[in-house]
Amino acid sequence: MKRPKPGARIFYLLLGGxxxxxxxxxxxxxxxPESVTIDYLQELYEPVTFDHRMHAENYACNSxxxxxxxDGPHNAVCGKxxxxxPAVDDVSCSxxxxxxxxxxxxxxxxxxxxxxxxxxPGIKGALHLQCLGCHAAEGGxxxxxxxxxxxxxxxxxxxxxx
Amino acid sequence: xxxxxxxxxxxxxGLAGTIGALLLRPKAGESHDIKKYPNSxxxxxxxxxxxxxxxxxxxxxxxxxxPEPMQPFTDMEVFEETEHGRQRRTDETRYTVxxxxxVPGQDHPLFRKVQCNHCQEPACLSSCFxxxxxxxPEGAVIYNADVCVGCRTCMVACPFYIPTFKYSSAFSPQxxxxxxxxxxxxxxxxxPACVEACxxxxxxxGQRDDLIKIGRRRIEENKDGYQDHIYGEYEAGGTxxxxxxxVPFEEVGFDTNIPHEPxxxxxxxxxxIVPMVLTIWPALFAGFHLLATRKEQPRISDDxxxxxxxx
Ligand code: SF4
Ligand code: SF4
Numbered sequence: 045m046k047r048p049k050p051g052a053r054i055f056y057l058l059l060g061g062x063x064x065x066x067x068x069x070x071x072x073x074x075x076x077p078e079s080v081t082i083d084y085l086q087e088l089y090e091p092v093t094f095d096h097r098m099h100a101e102n103y104a105c106n107s108x109x110x111x112x113x114x115d116g117p118h119n120a121v122c123g124k125x126x127x128x129x130p131a132v133d134d135v136s137c138s139x140x141x142x143x144x145x146x147x148x149x150x151x152x153x154x155x156x157x158x159x160x161x162x163x164x165p166g167i168k169g170a171l172h173l174q175c176l177g178c179h180a181a182e183g184g185x186x187x188x189x190x191x192x193x194x195x196x197x198x199x200x201x202x203x204x205x206x
Numbered sequence: 207x208x209x210x211x212x213x214x215x216x217x218x219x220g221l222a223g224t225i226g227a228l229l230l231r232p233k234a235g236e237s238h239d240i241k242k243y244p245n246s247x248x249x250x251x252x253x254x255x256x257x258x259x260x261x262x263x264x265x266x267x268x269x270x271x272x273p274e275p276m277q278p279f280t281d282m283e284v285f286e287e288t289e290h291g292r293q294r295r296t297d298e299t300r301y302t303v304x305x306x307x308x309v310p311g312q313d314h315p316l317f318r319k320v321q322c323n324h325c326q327e328p329a330c331l332s333s334c335f336x337x338x339x340x341x342x343p344e345g346a347v348i349y350n351a352d353v354c355v356g357c358r359t360c361m362v363a364c365p366f367y368i369p370t371f372k373y374s375s376a377f378s379p380q381x382x383x384x385x386x387x388x389x390x391x392x393x394x395x396x397x398p399a400c401v402e403a404c405x406x407x408x409x410x411x412g413q414r415d416d417l418i419k420i421g422r423r424r425i426e427e428n429k430d431g432y433q434d435h436i437y438g439e440y441e442a443g444g445t446x447x448x449x450x451x452x453v454p455f456e457e458v459g460f461d462t463n464i465p466h467e468p469x470x471x472x473x474x475x476x477x478x479i480v481p482m483v484l485t486i487w488p489a490l491f492a493g494f495h496l497l498a499t500r501k502e503q504p505r506i507s508d509d510x511x512x513x514x515x516x517x
Pocket of ligand 2: 255256257258259260261262263304317319400403404405406407408409
């Protein structure tokens with residue numbers, strides 16, 4: 045993984061510093077796990093060890109956690125409601141993104157919570173959509189097998205001969 | 207006398223039948239809402255999300271127990287393959303293919319997954335005169351090889367070039383195409399294998415009506431990122447599989463000249479006459495035959511009757 049330019053690093057560190065000075069609002073980098081093991085796809089792929097610390101040191105929390113870590117949303121669409129939202133209890137991806145089987149019926153009751161979030165990706169989609177675009181822009185790994193080593197079942201599925 | 211009456215009535219019926227057939231022809235537009243299932247399922251394919259990983263192709267091959275291709279599904283060189291100058295199409299060994307498009311002005315290639323679109327008013331179904339096709343309430347267009355006579359009309363009728371013929375079995379004809387995993391999944395409310403396999407959620411399974419709302423929302427929230435159109439919402443009378451794209455659809459291999467009316471409205475009108483033609487024509491030809499052979503018949507009747515006959 046390519047590190048961001050020194051300027052950007054300083055900016056993020058400063059940003060992190062500022063955010064950390066409001067512990068009641070935003071989460072601290074030290075609260076974050078060192079690494080996260082992702083094993084939703086273990087039938088076809090070996091589990092992936094995600095270097096959370098490395099990412100947290102180089103990028104703002106809201107680059108990935110939307111608004112849930114309490115540092116204000118990065119995405120303007122989330123900003124419509126969440127500019128001052130505090131940190132939530134469970135900031136893990138799977139805290140919000142379930143394993144999706146079917147698109148949920150868009151809400152009809154008109155409340156904000158049901159008006160938005162009608163198109164929330166499932167956990168697999170959320171992770172890939174979040175990682176892959178950034179990896180392409182930042183020079184991270186983008187080939188499937190750079191992150192996902194195939195299991196024997198995976199090799200069978202993709203018809204990869206030993 | 208008796209013979210003459212029947213001869214004349216044959217001709218009369220023939221004429222009445224032909225006129226009747228013309229009058230009873232179904233009017234264009236009448237057939238539009240015949241097969242609309244309100245809760246039919248569908249898939250929304252978002253080209254802005256697809257990365258061309260071919261996981262969907264691999265999943266389909268395994269689910270449908272299709273023959274193994276020469277190259278593994280991890281091989282990305284297939285995107286270079288062309289046949290008669292066109293990109294890969296579905297065939298009897300693959301119900302879905304993903305093709306790559308280099309679109310001018312885009313900094314990365316785009317990918318488009320192709321499979322049966324499971325039309326609301328399937329041309330394959332309407333064109334099939336032995337009713338080998340069924341549109342299920344869940345939205346799948348399925349096929350019954352037992353009644354298929356192998357005439358391949360459906361292959362010509364489909365606006366998306368989907369049904370293909372299994373040539374290896376000339377004596378038990380079989381059309382091969384995507385069936386929306388009907389037997390193994392859809393029937394039980396489960397998403398198709400390709401959708402389940404897609405890492406990018408470029409394929410989203412749900413009720414067709416909900417998918418249209420979700421598609422509109424994606425366009426609305428990212429107007430610069432999407433064309434303001436859901437391909438398949440209206441094309442060919444509407445399809446269960448629909449598409450979103452960041453670039454004009456014709457630049458990623460879509461036929462944008464497909465009419466919004468069901469393809470086979472006109473053909474259906476024609477087909478409506480077929481059964482009548484089948485019943486009328488024997489009478490007509492019998493009449494012609496009788497007229498033509500009239501002179502050779504022994505003239506048992508008197509002159510007056512004969513003149514009447516000729517009128
Ligand atoms: S895409 Fe072609 S094969 Fe599929 S339902 Fe429509 S007409 Fe039939
Ligand atoms: S599995 Fe999804 S991302 Fe991969 S090629 Fe198929 S549609 Fe595209």
